[in-house]
Amino acid sequence: AQSVAQPEDQVNVAEGNPLTVKCTYSVSGNPYLFWYVQYPNRGLQFLLKYITGDNLVKGSYGFEAEFNKSQTSFHLKKPSALVSDSALYFCAADNYGQNFVFGPGTRLSVLP
Amino acid sequence: GAVVSQHPSWVICKSGTSVKIECRSLDFQATTMFWYRQFPKQSLMLMATSNEGSKATYEQGVEKDKFLINHASLTLSTLTVTSAHPEDSSFYICSAQASGRYNEQFFGPGTRLTVL
Secondary structure, three states, rough: EEEEOOOOOEEEEEOOOOOOOOOOOEEEOEEEEEEEEEEEEOOOEEEEEEEOOOOOEEEEOOOOEEOOOOOOOOEEEEOOOHHHHHHHEEEEEEEEOOOEEEEOOOOEEOOO | OEEEEEOOOEEEOOOOOOEEEEEEEOOOOOEEEEEEEEEOOOOEEEEEEOOOOOOOOOOOOOOOOEEEEEEOOOOOEEEEOOOOOHHHHHEEEEEEEOOOOOOOOEEEEOOEEEEO
C-alpha cells in the first residue's frame, strides 16, 4: 500500500533555531511530493512541492525541503523558526494524479 | 489565483437533519474536486473524488447515500450530509484540481460541522 509517514507527532523548537519536520514516503514510481501547513480550524495552505530537478526546493514563508530518492525522504526545513510557524504540517505524495496520500501530520511548536 | 472557497465555514445542526456544504473554485475551472474529512488531531481522509458531470467515486468505507456529492459545474461541487448524526461531526475540506494541472490541488478553507 502506498503511504506517507511522518515519524514525529510533535516537534518543539526554540524561536530562532533551525527546524526540521521529517517525511518519508512509500509510493511507487516517481511521485510528486508536497508540504502543506494547517493553522487551527483552517484549511490547508500549500508550502512547496517537488516535481523534478533540484533536490532542494524552496517554498513559502522561508521553508524549504530536501528530496532524497535513496532514502525516500522529503524533510521540511527552515533555518530560523518563528513563533508564527507553530501549526500542523502535512506531507503528501501524488502518484501521477492517481492517488493523493497524506501523512498523519506533525504538530510544530515554536517556543518564544 | 487558484482560490477555492467553502460555504458555510461553520455549521451546527440537529441530529437527523441534512447539511449541504459548497465548494467553489473562484478563478479557475476544476474538472475534479475532492472531499476530505479530518477528525481531531488526525490527518485528512479522502472521502470521494468527483468529476464534473459524472458520479463521484467514493473511497472504501464511505457511505455514498450518506454523503451525497454533486459536481454540476466546473466551479462548484456540493457535499450533502444526509440525516446527520453526532458522529458525523468533523472538519470537511474540499480541494479542486485545475484542468490540465492534475498534479496540484488547491484546498478550500474547510467547514466545521457540529451535529447536536
